[in-house]
Amino acid sequence: MAESTIVSNTANLSKYLKLDQKGSVIAEYVWIDSSGGVRSKCKTLKGKVSNIKELPEWNFDGSSTGQAPGDNSDVYLRPVAFFPDPFRLGDNILVMCETWMSDGSPNAYNFRHDAAVVMEAHAKHEFWFGLEQEYTLLGFDGWPYGWPKNGFPAPQGPYYCGVGTGKVMCRDIVESHYKACLFAGIEISGTNAEVMPAQWEYQVGPCKGIDLGDQLWMSRFLLHRVAEEYGAKVTFAPKPIPGDWNGAGLHTNVSTKEMREEGGMKHIEAAMEKLSKRQKEHMEVYGEDNAQRMTGKHETASYDKFTWGVANRGASVRVNRQCAQEGKGYFEDRRPASNADPYQVTGIIVETLCGQVEG
Ligand code: ADP
Ligand code: MN
Ligand code: MN
Ligand code: MN
Ligand code: MN
Numbered sequence: 001m002a003e004s005t006i007v008s009n010t011a012n013l014s015k016y017l018k019l020d021q022k023g024s025v026i027a028e029y030v031w032i033d034s035s036g037g038v039r040s041k042c043k044t045l046k047g048k049v050s051n052i053k054e055l056p057e058w059n060f061d062g063s064s065t066g067q068a069p070g071d072n073s074d075v076y077l078r079p080v081a082f083f084p085d086p087f088r089l090g091d092n093i094l095v096m097c098e099t100w101m102s103d104g105s106p107n108a109y110n111f112r113h114d115a116a117v118v119m120e121a122h123a124k125h126e127f128w129f130g131l132e133q134e135y136t137l138l139g140f141d142g143w144p145y146g147w148p149k150n151g152f153p154a155p156q157g158p159y160y161c162g163v164g165t166g167k168v169m170c171r172d173i174v175e176s177h178y179k180a181c182l183f184a185g186i187e188i189s190g191t192n193a194e195v196m197p198a199q200w201e202y203q204v205g206p207c208k209g210i211d212l213g214d215q216l217w218m219s220r221f222l223l224h225r226v227a228e229e230y231g232a233k234v235t236f237a238p239k240p241i242p243g244d245w246n247g248a249g250l251h252t253n254v255s256t257k258e259m260r261e262e263g264g265m266k267h268i269e270a271a272m273e274k275l276s277k278r279q280k281e282h283m284e285v286y287g288e289d290n291a292q293r294m295t296g297k298h299e300t301a302s303y304d305k306f307t308w309g310v311a312n313r314g315a316s317v318r319v320n321r322q323c324a325q326e327g328k329g330y331f332e333d334r335r336p337a338s339n340a341d342p343y344q345v346t347g348i349i350v351e352t353l354c355g356q357v358e359g
Contacts, residue, residue: 115347130205287337
């Protein structure tokens with residue numbers, strides 16, 4: 001559809017994908033780079049993998065990804081989770097990795113490590129997270145997919161959960177990504193077209209603790225990888241188009257064991273009190289350029305001030321009506337931007353509600 005796309009030759013590719021691998025397994029190692037993007041490279045293994053411990057540590061040139069200086073460029077990849085590979089099929093896998101330095105310290109962009117430490121220390125509260133990942137699809141030229149060249153579509157209104165030509169763009173990419181996630185075992189819980197045309201959302205969760213970050217990062221990898229085959233770019237920018245066009249968020253739904261049980265509402269209220277005291281600290285890790293999105297318009301709250309309310313989409317945190325009626329459930333932190341790191345977001349929430357831990 002887009003003008004100057006380089007799409008893969010899927011007819012030819014499918015012939016080779018069917019070839020017997022003679023018992024070897026391909027493992028695609030995936031990691032997070034210095035700009036919040038994903039990188040990957042693959043490795044042949046001798047046979048089927050059934051336990052994370054069977055996966056060897058590996059490394060890459062950190063000076064090429066902005067993750068290490070040239071004179072000490074090795075960054076180590078430590079596997080933390082693996083998933084069936086929806087592209088190569090068979091016993092092939094995708095491997096989510098943490099990044100580590102040669103002196104045994106976590107890489108500066110390894111935000112999983114600290115999050116895992118704080119979650120482990122507070123494991124008895126059994127945190128669940130469900131994140132709503134919004135994103136925008138762009139053509140090769142960087143303009144939203146399907147928008148008139150050098151122009152704008154009609155104002156927002158018909159696009160949210162839209163059906164029909166001119167109302168939604170790239171349903172084929174969204175559908176492919178959804179199936180790829182399910183195949184990989186990602187707990188994707190739904191998807192919908194968003195308020196701005198070419199903007200979409202999918203949800204991952206509820207997942208327990210650190211699993212949410214692992215799954216969400218792998219789902220982002222899958223989205224970039226699927227969109228590659230259609231010649232579209234994915235942007236997680238929180239305000240891709242300035243003006244009267246909705247931004248993109250990463251609404252974060254949270255509950256603990258205590259909140260889900262009878263009388264849980266008082267634990268949610270206690271959580272609101274704690275969150276209200278750390279607005280600045282949270283906003284610091286809730287994504288780059290989030291101030292452009294958090295204008296108080298377009299279903300967002302103020303950037304500086306913490307507020308919460310039942311069924312209020314203009315508050316920092318929304319408690320849904322069902323939860324308020326039942327007196328138990330979960331809350332929705334609406335502040336994180338679409339480009340936030342889910343490890344940082346879920347990590348600081350556990351820290352604020354349960355206390356800091358020396359890593
Ligand atoms: P919204 O109404 O804000 O659009 P969505 O339906 O898009 O909400 O997303 C809600 C998310 O909350 C889903 O990912 C869902 O899995 C998650 N969720 C549901 N129950 C819980 C819970 N008890 N704890 C944490 N997350 C939950
Ligand atoms: Mn080389
Ligand atoms: Mn949603
Ligand atoms: Mn949404
Ligand atoms: Mn939401």
